[in-house]
Amino acid sequence: MSGTPDPRTWRGEAAVDADEAAERLTAGRLGGGSRRLLRELLAPYSGALKLLLLVVVVENAARLSIPYLVKVGIDSGIPPIRTDDDLTPLITVVALVLGATLTQAVARNRFLVMQGLIGQDVLHALRRRVFRHFQALDPQFHDTYTSGRVISRQTSDVDAIYEMLETGFDGLVTAALTLVGTAGILLFLDVELGLVALLCFPFLALLTNWFRKASASSYRVTREKVALVIVHFVESMGGIRAVQAFRREDRNQAIFDDVNDQYRRANLVAFRLVAWFMPGIRLIGNVTIAGVLLYGGYLAYNGDVTVGVLAAFLLYLRQFFEPMMEISQFYNTFQSASAALEKLAGVLEQEPGVPEPTEPTPLGRATGEVRLDHVGFAYVEGRPVLPDLDLVIPAGQTVALVGTTGAGKTTIAKLATRFYDPTSGRVLLDGIDLRELAGDTLRDNVVMVTQENYLFSGSVADNIRFGRPDASLDEVVAAARALGAHEFIEAMPQGYDTEVTNSGGRLSAGQRQLVAFARAFLADPAVLILDEATSSLDIPSERLVQRALRTVLAGRTAVIIAHRLSTVEIADRVLVLEHGRIVEDGSPAELVAGGEGRFAGLHQAWADSLA
Incomplete structure (x- = not known):
């Protein structure tokens, strides 16, 4: 042939x-x-x-x-x-x-x-x-x-x-x-x-x-x-x-x-x-x-x-x-x-790239301040994704990261969750280097929701409980209601007891995403990172999530990575990244009002597409 x-x-x-x-x-x-x-x-x-x-x-x-x-x-x-x-x-x-x-x-x-x-x-x-x-x-x-x-x-x-x-x-x-x-x-x-x-x-x-x-x-x-x-x-x-x-x-x-x-x-x-x-x-x-x-x-x-x-x-x-x-x-x-x-x-014999600390620093419920102190990172040696990034996200602030593909948005998210350690510099939570925190402590306080959310074998309720296995059914239902997932779950053959098969194949992409949001909401982390987490949602589902996100993000630090500007608009602060550097920093309204910046251009293009 x-x-x-x-x-x-x-x-x-x-x-x-x-x-x-x-x-x-x-x-x-x-x-x-x-x-x-x-x-x-x-x-x-x-x-x-x-x-x-x-x-x-x-x-x-x-x-x-x-x-x-x-x-x-x-x-x-x-x-x-x-x-x-x-x-x-x-x-x-x-x-x-x-x-x-x-x-x-x-x-x-x-x-x-x-x-x-x-x-x-x-x-x-x-x-x-x-x-x-x-x-x-x-x-x-x-x-x-x-x-x-x-x-x-x-x-x-x-x-x-x-x-x-x-x-x-x-x-x-x-x-x-x-x-x-x-x-x-x-x-x-x-x-x-x-x-x-x-x-x-x-x-x-x-x-x-x-x-x-x-x-x-x-x-x-x-x-x-x-x-x-x-x-x-x-x-x-x-x-x-x-x-x-x-x-x-x-x-x-x-x-x-x-x-x-x-x-x-x-x-x-x-x-x-x-x-x-x-x-x-x-x-x-x-x-x-x-x-x-x-x-x-x-x-x-x-x-x-x-x-x-x-x-x-x-x-x-x-x-x-x-x-x-x-x-x-x-x-x-x-x-x-x-x-x-x-x-x-x-x-x-393979050693973890992010080893557990020998003497972890204790940390209870974090307030949620995230700091990147002169952070450099490269997936391939000699080709830095983040050359030297300084960033402070105060506790309780919702920050949106915007930029072209390869600008470093997802890399920041992976460093904040310690999926990777920085090549140089430090990533800190409440002033403590993430390398000094036990893995369980970090996972209790920092959760990331991605667009490729995996659903495990078991019931829908079990999947929502994934981040908090001891949660009661009432708490599971409350989390689903807060995210707008309760109605479609109740409509399933056995409701919350419906078995999830083939990685959630019987659910639509939007429904799987809502279950993942409910899972993160029930885990109740101090820092929530959303990496393109609304990209799989259709317009009706997105509207449900937009209403729920304000409730979900209230009282916690949030980092939103999204191309959809409808999601970015709920942020307190927008950071525009280019080649691993912050080129614009301000509230969505301030950056749009400027009229000439990169975010203003993206916003105008988005508005024109809606028209």
Whole structure:
């Protein structure tokens, strides 16, 4: 398709995540952060893990004892081999086999129960820690770290670690004990025949090493391709309105088909590796068993080994190759969990850009004076948005910020709410630097309402209570009435108990904005910042809000950022910004009366548009 970007060169952030982790794994290195995170997660369970290891040892010892007991039963308990008719040795061996089987079953049950408890506790703690840390990170982090990556950390990465805890520990310990234990027992039973059996080791080592390297490369490719599939799917569905509005379904489908096919082909490569590895292990195992049977039969025929020893060898060899078959699954699980640990450790090591003070300054109910003292700020180093701003907003004053896009209006709002810290200078509330206030104290006193107000799952009442969860229903209704939202809420199917779904999809943009205003009004902050908060309202809704705003803003400091001059008119003071500097400062009436300033020009253009 002409003009369609080549998906093979189109990469998303999730693919970069997969690349970085896979590169470390391919190189055989696991980052110090992931090792430290794993130690921290498992540290509270050190005693339980030791007991779990003991249970696994007991289980495998019981399992490995059974072929040896079979050997004893054959050599000393079967009547044709014995010179008398005493069945006591055979019955004793059978009883021991049953006891070993029961011990293995009980140990296995205990292992699965303990492993499940430890695994779930570890994952529960990890999910809480990741969620808490993501909430503590500042908006600047979330501006650059996409929501898809956040979701991936909390879901697929945690699931990969769970799979490792669920099957990896068991598979690794069992394989190690089986391989070492079986090799030792074979040599103990008969050194000569044992050495013949262990001739397969070099071939197993070569095949396993090949598979390890090839699967690491294959894993990296499959993780990259699945990341491309996920990123394209999420972006297409997230922007579905734009896709349908511009009739770009065919283009997006073409990209998706290509990345999906790349993912399919990458998986086929991985399946082919397993298709060679599994039969290869089985082939080596069967050839080894045949060789042992041939040579062992010859030794037994000549009386150099007993029939019981030969039978035990054959049973042990069956056990010996079983864990080798599971190594492929374990290795892929280990890679996935290691990559997940790398990414989670990277997030958890991320320091908040607006850290909590070590010794916060106490502040009760603020009066609401906001001061910007020689504040400089830049999103990108060397490109200041606010070069050196001095501004004092007295308590109880309503200030409107006006200016062109990029003038610094929203930046001032973000600094006043401490979504960001200034590059230089100080932002103060009642004379206290915001960096000295605890986060809860600041949020109790300063609230910002934006045009992109998010409504959470739950009832309408729950969403209004968001800023004050202990508010009664009467207080919720009073807040809605004050903002003019009561009528449309009451008209909904269950009134205030109506469930909000799909981020408030059943509400209009104006209705969502009114709910957000009610939420801020109920929180009752000392400073209220409205960032383009009326931009989504239609004319009737705006009129309702205009009447309510005077009540909402009474008795508190307010900062209004708006392009609609109908909203600006209720302000006590207007600041016109240009390139981060205040170029006009006065009441709306004073600035309009001047006739020649920037605000007067904006006001005249607005009046002409109404005409």
